[in-house]
Amino acid sequence: MFLRLHPRFYQGPSQLFKMLKIGASALFFLGLSVMLFHQPVYSLDPVTTPSPPSTQPCPNIAPGPVPLSELVLTLQPQNADSDLTAESTIRNTLALYPFAIDTRSWSALDGIFSTGARANYSYPLGVMEGREAIKTTLQKSLETPFKGTQHMYGTQLIRVCSPTSAISVTYYTAWHFLVSGNGPETIASPAGVLYANGHYQDTWERQGGDVGWRITNRNLVYSGPLIADAPLGNQSQV
Numbered sequence: 001m002f003l004r005l006h007p008r009f010y011q012g013p014s015q016l017f018k019m020l021k022i023g024a025s026a027l028f029f030l031g032l033s034v035m036l037f038h039q040p041v042y043s044l045d046p047v048t049t050p051s052p053p054s055t056q057p058c059p060n061i062a063p064g065p066v067p068l069s070e071l072v073l074t075l076q077p078q079n080a081d082s083d084l085t086a087e088s089t090i091r092n093t094l095a096l097y098p099f100a101i102d103t104r105s106w107s108a109l110d111g112i113f114s115t116g117a118r119a120n121y122s123y124p125l126g127v128m129e130g131r132e133a134i135k136t137t138l139q140k141s142l143e144t145p146f147k148g149t150q151h152m153y154g155t156q157l158i159r160v161c162s163p164t165s166a167i168s169v170t171y172y173t174a175w176h177f178l179v180s181g182n183g184p185e186t187i188a189s190p191a192g193v194l195y196a197n198g199h200y201q202d203t204w205e206r207q208g209g210d211v212g213w214r215i216t217n218r219n220l221v222y223s224g225p226l227i228a229d230a231p232l233g234n235q236s237q238v
Contacts, residue, residue, distance in 0.1 A: 056161050056162070057161060058159065058161035058162075058165050058166065058167045058203070059071070059074040059075065059159075059167060061167055061201045061203060061217075061219070062118075062203045062216070062217035062219075063118065063120065063217060063219075064120070064201055064217070064219045065120065065201055065219035065221045066201060066219075068169075068199065068221070071169055071201070075157055075159060075169065082160055083160040083163070086160045086163075086166060086206070086213065087158045087160055089212065089213050090158050090160070090166055090168060090204055090213050091156070091158060093111065093112055093212075093213055093214075094112075094153070094156075094168065094170060094202070095153075096108060096111060096112055097109075097112055097151070098150075098151035098152065098153070100112070101138065101142065101149060101151055102148065102149050102150055102151060104139070104142070104143060106135045106138070106139050107135075109131065109134065109135050109138075110131065111214075112214065112215055113131045113134055113214060113215050113218075114131065114205060114207065114214035114215065114216045115130070115131050116129075116130055116131070116216070117130065117131050117134060117214070117215055117216055117217065117218065118130075118216070118217050118218070119134050119215075119217075119218040119219075119220070120218070120219045120220065121137075121218075121220040122219075122220055122221065122222060124141075125137055125138075125141055142176075144179075145176075145178060145179055146176045146177055146178060146179060146194075147177045147178065147179050148177045149174060149175060149176050149177065150174065150175040151172055151173075151174045151175075152172065152173050152174075153170055153171065153172055154170075154171035154172065154173065155170075155171040156168065156169070156170045156171065157169050157170075163206065164205060164206040165203075165204065165205060165206070166203075166204040166206075166213070167201075167202065167203050167204065168200075168201075168202045168204065169199055169200070169201055169202075170199060170200045170202070171198075171199045171223075172196075172197070172198060172199060172200060173195070173196070173197050174195070174196045174197075175193055175194075175195060176193065176194040176195075176196070177193055178192050178193065178194065192228050193228065194226060194227070194228050195226070195227040195228070196222065196226055196227075197222070197223045197224055197227075198220060198221050198222040198223045198224075199221055199223065200218060200219070200220055200221075201218070201219040201221060202215045202217070202218050203215065203216050203217040203218075204216065
């Protein structure tokens with residue numbers, strides 16, 4: 001089948017060739033205009049990329065404890081970018097501790113302390129070496145004399161010093177509800193409550209594999225004497 005053009009437009013091969021040239025030119029300029037108007041806009045401003053978190057030695061708080069007045073001087077805010085992901089992970093790991101203690105889920109402490117962790121809980125628990133010793137000591141000291149406990153956090157500071165090291169200082173308040181007839185002899189009311197206030201000084205290490213951030217050293221420091229709803233015979237302060 002041959003293409004038949006109206007005699008008004010078709011005046012021979014030369015006229016057809018001219019029409020094809022005009023059509024091709026129009027398509028070329030149309031494509032060029034599309035390319036020009038759809039080019040990405042490039043800024044002349046220099047491209048800035050976030051700088052990686054700085055790496056600095058952590059203040060040495062292990063084995064410690066370190067006086068809080070000294071920590072205030074060494075934990076001043078830094079202008080360098082921080083590792084917010086590591087901070088969030090450490091904060092969430094710390095949050096597991098009150099849940100584990102108050103629900104007496106001692107195996108959950110495996111996700112908080114490293115295998116060889118050291119913990120100094122001051123009087124009367126003293127120093128515990130290794131995660132299993134920490135779990136065993138806390139279980140014995142809390143399950144026997146107390147019906148239950150409630151631990152709450154307050155002021156907190158986390159310093160990520162490198163991709164594998166960090167420290168944290170966390171205020172805490174703890175309520176210990178005494179078992180009737182089985183509490184310390186120094187508490188006159190056997191159904192009383194023992195209150196403790198202080199802070200945790202924790203040294204952290206990011207361990208390999210899927211283990212993640214774990215406490216390698218902890219110091220429990222009391223901010224004042226133990227307080228009960230009846231006078232204590234031995235008010236210790238560390």
